[in-house]
Amino acid sequence: MIVLQARRHYKPIGLALLLLVVLVVVLPPLLLFPTYSPEMTTLTLPEPDVNGSMPLGTAMRDPGYSSVLSDHQMRIDEVSQLLWAIQGITHGSVFRAVPSAGATYPLEIFFVQMDESELEEGYYHYIPQEHQLEWVNTTVDRGTIVAAFVGDDRRAVLNVSTVFFILANYSRTTARYGNRGMQYVHLETGHAVQNFLLQLSSLGLKTRPIADFATVYVQSLLNTSFIPLVALPVGFGNSRAPVGQIGAHSSSVNEDEATVEQAITKRRSTRDYVNGTVPFALVTDILIDSSMIDYLDSDRSPLDVRVVIGQVDGIGLGVYNYWLRNASFTEVSTSDLRLDLMTAGLSQPWIEAAQLDIVVSVDMGLIVAEPDSAFAHRLAMYHVGMFAQNICLKCAAWGLGTVTVGAFYEDQVATVVDLPSDFKAIYIMPIGLTPEFLG
Known part of the structure; x- marks a missing residue:
């Protein structure tokens, strides 16, 4: 790629004087503080x-x-x-x-x-x-x-x-x-x-x-x-804790974790998972850290998070409501519903193959009650995306696989995870083991 740059022409001056000016006056500040001019096309x-x-x-x-x-x-x-x-x-x-x-x-x-x-x-x-x-x-x-x-x-x-x-x-x-x-x-x-x-x-x-x-x-x-x-x-x-921060709660796992930049680099949309179990402590670590998002132009979160548990060591099979405010789980169902969720998810096989699935939904009742419901809906989608990106990065940092699934039968997903009538599912996020995680 050729970077185009504007050219300047100068009248000839004494060579010695020119070199002196460049070496003593011009070059040092350019080396320390290079200036890039928009006269460059790119x-x-x-x-x-x-x-x-x-x-x-x-x-x-x-x-x-x-x-x-x-x-x-x-x-x-x-x-x-x-x-x-x-x-x-x-x-x-x-x-x-x-x-x-x-x-x-x-x-x-x-x-x-x-x-x-x-x-x-x-x-x-x-x-x-x-x-x-x-x-x-x-x-x-x-x-x-x-x-x-x-x-x-x-x-x-x-x-x-x-x-x-x-x-x-x-x-x-x-x-x-x-x-x-x-x-x-x-x-x-x-x-x-x-x-x-x-x-x-x-x-x-x-x-x-x-x-x-x-x-x-x-x-x-x-x-x-x-x-x-x-x-x-x-x-x-100044330092300001985001509205969504979980207060005194913190991750329960001490990790030699990837950096921000390493996690961004490693993140992939992964759909192939291997058999095994995920530690429950790791699930809570992912959810707690991922919950620390700021609710743009809003005092409260419209998010609802359900976790469909399949192969997780330390918690029983079933569907759980994860509460962002206090980092707690409430049991909704005691059956392995990954197959049902896969069917509701247009039969995308990675939904069932994953050790667990996170279903992120929004409270449409909160949204339609706003004076500008279209703007409120847009904000809610930002919130979902921010939370989901944290999930993606935490999985990348741990060597787990995940993908954001945005196409499914909304009514069927709502039935599987027992969403309230005013809530709408936005994402299904399978989380599964990868060969990298197993080492």
């Missing part, structure tokens, strides 16, 4: 760090949220790392850091740099296939950007220099899945937001995720037809 980003240092569980228990932000001048390696975590290629030539329905990848990532740091001011677009930035334009006015937000969100954006935006090209997914594809896009957005938050934690940075802003206005600023969904201003912040 900019190839530094390679992301796929090893990292922060254990995944540590990041999940202290994710990159903050209600108040202060400025941080973003380095180019930090920008590279965050873009990779949210939509970068992690395996093969197309597969990205988060799962996507049918590998349609509808998300596009833009960001605005409002003060010159290692990147000059401007609007940028991320190209995952080449891990490059594409310059959009250089006309940046902080007041114009801040005007897209209100209240505390506006103050957060006002205090930082860098704001990332997740946008959607819905047609990539709806062309294959029809109107249901919109739900898949919103789920994928939640997966991406959670990766971003965990990567921020690893970098020691914070964000205040914003889902309610002037989207058409932002669309015009970014000069794009894609639909803005979430804004992510980045800076330093």
Whole structure:
């Protein structure tokens, strides 16, 4: 890939003077603080760090949220790392850091740099296939950007220099899945937001995720037809436990765990499992850490989590309701219902083959009661995606396999796991043993 760069021409001056200026004045700051100009048509980003240092569980228990932000001048390696975590290629030539329905990848990532740091001011677009930035334009006015937000969100954006935006090209997914594809896009957005938050934690940075802003206005600023969904201003912040955190409860397993970056790199949609049993302590570790998500623009979670137990050592067969608030299980059924769940899941065999299945649902009663039920539904899908991404990463960290199943007979799934009438199943997530786990 050829990176195009604007060329400048200078009048000849004395060679000795020119060398002196370059060696003494120009070169040292460039080596320490390289500046990348949007006069480049594209900019190839530094390679992301796929090893990292922060254990995944540590990041999940202290994710990159903050209600108040202060400025941080973003380095180019930090920008590279965050873009990779949210939509970068992690395996093969197309597969990205988060799962996507049918590998349609509808998300596009833009960001605005409002003060010159290692990147000059401007609007940028991320190209995952080449891990490059594409310059959009250089006309940046902080007041114009801040005007897209209100209240505390506006103050957060006002205090930082860098704001990332997740946008959607819905047609990539709806062309294959029809109107249901919109739900898949919103789920994928939640997966991406959670990766971003965990990567921020690893970098020691914070964000205040914003889902309610002037989207058409932002669309015009970014000069794009894609639909803005979430804004992510980045800076330093105070420590604030996410609304969904389990309080005094913590993981019961001491693990030599993969880092955030290693888990993102290892995550796969795995459908082949081997026979054996999963320790119940491991199941609780996965669920507790995965529950620590922030409910964007909401005081309460609409999520309901049911666990269909098959081959788990330390708990009986059956269906259990897992309560996110206090990390407890309530027995719903005492039968192995994995076969029934597989039948309800369009006979996808990995649902029965897995040692357990997690069914993630939402309380539609809460959603339709909101003044803007469409927006509330979108938020709920973000929540499901964030929770599910944590499950995916925890499984990757442990060497377990999982996949997000979004197509099934909703009424039959509701019957199998005994959902209340107002609840709607969104994901089935089989969790199974892999040869890697068995060593």
